[in-house]
Amino acid sequence: MSQSNQFSLLSQRRFAPFFWTQFLGAFNDNVFKTALLTILTYQAISWTTMDVGLLNNLIPGLFILPFVLFSATAGQLADKIEKSKLARCVKLLEIMIMLIAAAGWMTHSLWLLIAAVVGMGVHSTLFGPVKYAYLPQQLKPEELIGGNGIIEMGTFVGILLGEVLGAVLVVHRPWGVELVAGGTIAIAVIGWLTSRRIPLSPAPEPELKINWNPLTETIRNIGFSRRNRPVFLSMLGNSWFWFYGAIILAQFPVYAKNYLHGDHSVFVLLLTVFSLGIGVGSLLCERLSGHKVEIGLVPFGSIGLSVFGVDLFLASLAYTNTAPVDMSGFLAQHGSLRILFDCVMIGVFGGFYIVPLFALIQTRCDRSHLSRTIAGMNILNALFMVVAALVAMVLLKAGLSIPQLFLATAIMNALVAAYIFSLVPEFLMRFIAWLLIHTIHRVRGVDVDRIPEQGAAVLVCNHVSYVDAIVIMAASPRPIRFVMDHRIFKVPLLSWIFRTAKAIPIAPAKEDPWLMEKAYVDIAQALHEGDLVCIFPEGKLTSTGEMNEFKGGIKKIIDRSPVPVIPMALRGLWGSLLTRDSSNPLGRSFRRGPLSRLDLVVGLPIPAALATPELLREQVLGLRGDWK
Structure with missing residues (x-):
């Protein structure tokens, strides 16, 4: 998995032109709106006889109104039309709106300026769905968080700088109004020029038939x-x-x-x-x-x-x-x-x-x-x-x-x-897992990108501690259904976490044959639905740090559901507080210290036909190595 700095995206054509296009849009919105609100607050008498307090609430409301009225249509257009083309059209619309606003500034026509406020609301409404649907098309999954972070940062910085510049320009003597009129047009033109560099982003549904009724489309959309x-x-x-x-x-x-x-x-x-x-x-x-x-x-x-x-x-x-x-x-x-x-x-x-x-x-x-x-x-x-x-x-x-x-x-x-x-509950469960790997342990994932982003697979791993499932869950890019010993499943506090994660408890046939058979049915159902299922084939926690033999249950699972099997290994976890190490728990925890390091190593997928318990144990042991 690439670990490059998120700012490296700003040097790449697949991201940089789009970033600057959206940044300039947010910037221009706020230069214009803030300049208008400022001039109405401090020089209202030369512009209108209407109540200033009413206008200060009306103008932001008119900007938001198009989001309610036209978002449903904007979403359809963004799914139907290639996104770089749509972005260029939206930026041309922005230039036209700023020309109308310039006429309003120069003629002191408040209603032309209010029309431009509504127009900029339409502009932002049309660009919104493009903004967030573009990123998954151009960025890798591991880049999405960084890319979204830069977009959010750029949006709020653009808003801040726009508000400051709008307030400063419009009160400049004697050319304040002219500076705002010319400046907003210039920013819109620069935004259009950057949009011309946005790479091709094909429409996901070019044959989509547009429903122009915003009410029915909004209801259908949310439904x-x-x-x-x-x-x-x-x-x-x-x-x-x-x-x-x-x-x-x-x-x-x-x-x-x-x-x-x-x-x-x-x-x-x-x-x-x-x-x-x-x-x-x-x-x-x-x-x-x-x-x-x-x-x-x-x-x-x-x-x-x-x-x-x-x-x-x-x-x-x-x-x-x-x-x-x-x-x-x-x-x-x-x-x-x-x-x-x-x-x-x-x-x-x-x-x-x-x-x-x-x-x-x-x-x-x-x-x-x-x-x-x-x-x-x-x-x-x-x-x-x-x-x-x-x-x-x-x-x-x-x-x-x-x-x-x-x-x-x-x-x-x-x-x-x-x-x-x-x-x-997945939110809270992932939070607990995130806390675990950022406080008690310092977890490093090795080849975690081998866990498939889509489709069913069985993950197999050595069983070292009571928190193995939480560590694996925290490292995985998608939810996992864990199969675990019914006794561990019932451990206080952890039981709530495992139930929340839809874990599947299993028991040996001699203890509870009904629960064992139910577990296999639940596993088959989960794999049929395309989920990831993780099992610990040893069937119990290690009490020595060494791996136990893999039981035959894994073979029964993949015979019913022939999906790829992905071996994984936890290393560095043995001896922590929640393992079955027989030494003094406080003493060993003190020796390890806070943020003790451990690894989760992911191997290459093994076809179901080749995945025997013996081969899988050999693969997991090789991934773990000598570091327990």
């Missing part, structure tokens, strides 16, 4: 996604993040002014550190996940969102300054760094939360329906953001302060996360 439970709940989890983020970010302007007693620069500082946090968290996902789709990071991210959301509430209560301050004055105040740290960490853990969800959707979704699935998720995101605004309004109207709203949002996040993880 299709609901058939794949992990994907649909990942879509809901993603939309929840936008709900959480929308509530938090929407409070920053008033929070900075009324609670921190800061000027506009303090608001910009809060927004900056949050955006940088998202970028850092998104980039760290690749390192923390080991170059694979690691959904165990999702609960980790969710925990951080709640913990630092609560601490932001506590830090706000501890902040005592009441004098007006600018950015430097705020930084000098007692408690300011804690507030900024909380904002950064909310962003970092948000990155941990959202990047694996995108990667899971991309890898587990039907490829021919991926763009429409992303479009359905965009609709859910928009609806969740609208609901977030309504919830915030209701809670503030009910008398909650903004710090109390931060606390309420953190508590809601914990409740929603617990609900989602109870529906799809």
Whole structure:
């Protein structure tokens, strides 16, 4: 498996032109929107007689509206039309929209500018499904986490830089309006030029018949996604993040002014550190996940969102300054760094939360329906953001302060996360496995890419400890059904994990013939459905560190279901706390120390016809070598 740095993608044509195209789109969106909101806030009288507060809420709402109305159509177009061609068409549309906006800027026509806001919403709606469906076509599975991380980082940095540039340009004297008009056109043209370098990305379903009715297509789209439970709940989890983020970010302007007693620069500082946090968290996902789709990071991210959301509430209560301050004055105040740290960490853990969800959707979704699935998720995101605004309004109207709203949002996040993880326990199970291999052990996978990404196979491995299954699960790029001794299956705490993982308990015929036969039926069913099944053919944990003989059950399994058999070996695990080493458990744990190293080595697949217990034991022993 390639372990190259994720930033190397920025030097490759299959990724770099697409990255800069989407970056410039997010950048231009926010240059334009922020410039418009700024000019209406500070120079409203020369533009309109309408209420400024109404416009400040109306304009973001009009930008989001096309996501609700046109996402279903956009998803169909992205599945039907070759993606580089569609990207170029969308960027040409952006140039036209910015020309309309320029006319509005030069003639002081507010309605032309509002029409351009809606147009940019349409532009983003059309590009959204292309954005996330393109990556699985061009990136290898082990590059998806890194690629998604860079895309998320680029999006939030583009938003941040766009907001800063838009606010700075439009108040420049005497050419502010002209600079925004010309600058947004120039950015759109550069985006179109970069889109011309995007490589060919064939449409997955070119014969698709477009349903132009957005309502019926949205219902059909979400209905299709609901058939794949992990994907649909990942879509809901993603939309929840936008709900959480929308509530938090929407409070920053008033929070900075009324609670921190800061000027506009303090608001910009809060927004900056949050955006940088998202970028850092998104980039760290690749390192923390080991170059694979690691959904165990999702609960980790969710925990951080709640913990630092609560601490932001506590830090706000501890902040005592009441004098007006600018950015430097705020930084000098007692408690300011804690507030900024909380904002950064909310962003970092948000990155941990959202990047694996995108990667899971991309890898587990039907490829021919991926763009429409992303479009359905965009609709859910928009609806969740609208609901977030309504919830915030209701809670503030009910008398909650903004710090109390931060606390309420953190508590809601914990409740929603617990609900989602109870529906799809794989998230929590993978989190436990991820914790194990990043705290107690330091696991290195050797040739783990030999585990097939699709299709049925039987994995066989030596049996060293009570956590063998968890180590293998953490290293695998896809879920595994484990067959294990019914006594280990019943071990307290671990039993819950194994049940969650849909492990298959088995017993010797002399102990429980019914359970043994049921296990073989369940194994055959799992292989028939294309799952990976892992067994420990020794039938028991080693009590000496040496491998026991392989039982004949493996032969019975592959006789019923002739699928490839993949030998694997754990090495370096013997003598850890959860093995049957007869020496003092505390003493041996102390000798090993924290983060003790172990390897999972994966061998080449063996055809079912050749996979005898003797050959498989020889292969596993060769992979393990002398290191127990």
